[in-house]
Amino acid sequence: xxxxxxxxxxxxxxxxxxxxxxxxxxxxxxxxxxxxxxxxxxxxxxxxxxxxxxxxxxxxxxxxxxxxxxxxxxxxxxxxxxxxxxxxxxxxxxxxxxxxxxxxxxxxxxxxxxxxxxxxxxxxxxxxxxxxxxxxxxxxxxxxxxxxxxxxxxxxxxxxxxxxxxxxxxxxxxxxxxxxxxxxxxxxxxxxxxxxxxxxxxxxxxxxxxxxxxxxxxxxxxxxxxxxxxxxxxxxxxxxxxxxxxxxxxxxxxxxxxxxxxxxxxxxxxxxxxxxxxxxxxxxxxxxxxxxxxxxxxxxxxxxxxxxxxxxxxxxxxxxxxxxxxxxxxxxxxxxxxxxxxxxxxxxxxxxxxxxxxxxxxxxxxxxxxxxxxxxxxxxxxxxxxxxxxx
Numbered sequence: 001x002x003x004x005x006x007x008x009x010x011x012x013x014x015x016x017x018x019x020x021x022x023x024x025x026x027x028x029x030x031x032x033x034x035x036x037x038x039x040x041x042x043x044x045x046x047x048x049x050x051x052x053x054x055x056x057x058x059x060x061x062x063x064x065x066x067x068x069x070x071x072x073x074x075x076x077x078x079x080x081x082x083x084x085x086x087x088x089x090x091x092x093x094x095x096x097x098x099x100x101x102x103x104x105x106x107x108x109x110x111x112x113x114x115x116x117x118x119x120x121x122x123x124x125x126x127x128x129x130x131x132x133x134x135x136x137x138x139x140x141x142x143x144x145x146x147x148x149x150x151x152x153x154x155x156x157x158x159x160x161x162x163x164x165x166x167x168x169x170x171x172x173x174x175x176x177x178x179x180x181x182x183x184x185x186x187x188x189x190x191x192x193x194x195x196x197x198x199x200x201x202x203x204x205x206x207x208x209x210x211x212x213x214x215x216x217x218x219x220x221x222x223x224x225x226x227x228x229x230x231x232x233x234x235x236x237x238x239x240x241x242x243x244x245x246x247x248x249x250x251x252x253x254x255x256x257x258x259x260x261x262x263x264x265x266x267x268x269x270x271x272x273x274x275x276x277x278x279x280x281x282x283x284x285x286x287x288x289x290x291x292x293x294x295x296x297x298x299x300x301x302x303x304x305x306x307x308x309x310x311x312x313x314x315x316x317x318x319x320x321x322x323x324x325x326x327x328x329x330x331x332x333x334x335x336x337x338x339x340x341x342x343x344x345x346x347x348x349x350x351x352x353x354x355x356x357x358x359x360x361x362x363x364x365x366x367x368x369x370x371x372x373x374x375x376x377x378x379x380x381x382x383x384x385x386x387x388x389x390x391x
Contacts, residue, residue: 004093007100008080016116021146026118029107030151033122036129037152040070042136043241044152046144046182047161049285050234053226053263054161055137057238061257062135063087065249070133072124072149074117074141077265077389078379084124086131088262099123117141121148145184156245158185158192158210159237160201162230164284176200186210193240195233215240223258228267228278229295230288264389265378267292273387275369277378281308283316289372290321300368305355305381307331308373310339315347317373322350327367329355333377357384 010016030037043058045051052073059071069087076082081090091099103122107114114122121141128136135156140147144160163179179198186192186204191211194201205212219236226234235258242249265277267289276297280289293302304326308314322328330344330352341354353359363369363385371381382389 002097002101004097007097010100010104011080011116011119016114016119019117019142020115021143023146023148023151025107025112025114026121026148026151028110028112029103029114029118029122030125032106032110033103033126036125039129040125040133040136040152042138042152042155043157043159043245044138044140044149044155044185044187045159045161046140046147046185047159048164048178048182048282049280049288050161050230050237051139051159053231053234053266054159054238055139056226056263057224057235057258057261058137058241059085059088060261061238061242061249061254062137062246064257064260065246065253067134068132070124070128070131070136072121072128072136073139074120075375077375078382080120083120084127086128086133091127095127096123099127102126115148118148140182140185143178143181143184145181147184150185152187154187155185155190157190157241158187159241160185160192160194160196161237162233162284163196163198164282191244193237193244195237213240213244223255225259225261226263226266227269227296228288228292230292265375268389270387270389273363273369273385274367275363275371275385275387277387277389278370278372279375279378280372281312281374283313283320286317286321286372289370293368293370297368301325301327301366303327303329303361303367303369305329305331305369305371306344306373307333307377308339308344309335309337309376310343311337312339314339314344318344318348321372322348324350326350328352329359329361331355331373331377331381333374333380335374335376338374338377361385 059069062069071085084091140149160182180200183200183204188208193213195215215236218232265279268277278289280286330341332341
């Protein structure tokens with residue numbers, strides 16, 4: 001009998017764990033599954049930073065309103081099941097295993113070579129359709145135009161969050177080129193909500209006769225459980241979508257949803273460790289993290305544990321994150337693209353140390369501890385430092 005670990009081993013195998021943008025493979029497997037995506041009503045969210053928070057806010061409000069809400073996000077922090085949720089509850093390991101092997105065996109029998117993300121996306125659509133969810137809050141994995149989630153023919157609306165330079169080797173080396181890729185989720189006749197005025201959004205929306213809605217002014221985040229200065233933009237986008245699509249949801253229900261939002265490892269404070277965990281993994285995210293630290297904790301000395309992938313602009317991230325007096329540790333984590341500590345130290349103008357499983361830190365010495373740089377290292381550090389993000 002196959003187990004959850006078998007499904008994980010399959011997804012992380014050399015043959016599946018790769019990036020290959022395009023819609024041909026996902027379209028083919030979904031056709032064999034009788035196109036479950038066509039049975040679903042989706043809010044589709046793309047962007048460089050903030051899309052996960054927007055999705056979490058929307059899911060919480062819709063669940064509070066009594067709608068059976070599917071949520072698809074990536075990457076996961078601890079387990080793959082985090083990526084596929086109904087009303088905030090992750091898919092069970094048993095169901096996850098069943099759907100992963102069902103989709104994979106069907107694909108292999110028909111000569112379709114799916115990637116990890118394509119398998120997960122097919123599993124998600126099939127699982128949500130089988131469970132007859134009312135609304136799917138759907139986060140793109142990479143880009144938009146050729147992302148596997150973009151097989152949906154129409155949506156309730158598109159949302160495009162902040163756009164900045166990231167994944168430039170695949171999406172383009174300017175913000176305009178990246179915005180063009182994100183604009184690929186705009187659908188004919190379906191509204192699109194934005195807060196940045198890239199010309200390509202208007203061009204694509206006009207071509208597809210899609211209403212384009214730019215938010216202004218920004219919403220008040222006082223009732224939002226998520227912290228961080230950047231959440232003002234994310235909340236504004238989510239609330240505009242609710243007003244546009246579900247005007248019958250009362251402010252009281254919205255407030256309950258905002259108070260119940262959970263989105264782990266996004267400027268998350270772990271009180272017993274005096275620890276901030278943040279998934280900032282590109283220069284724009286790091287800049288936002290620094291601004292949030294300065295706003296919420298202006299007078300505390302800081303200790304950082306930082307690691308990142310070597311295909312990121314780590315020189316700029318390091319330059320923008322640290323300042324004189326910070327205690328800095330760099331971490332090389334278990335990922336083939338994890339940046340070497342020596343490379344990080346070369347671009348850091350302040351003294352630093354290497355962090356490993358034998359490093360002894362006193363997290364109760366009054367300093368604010370911050371872990372940031374990559375989602376991929378957080379599970380490892382949770383095990384080493386003994387913190388729990390799911391409390």
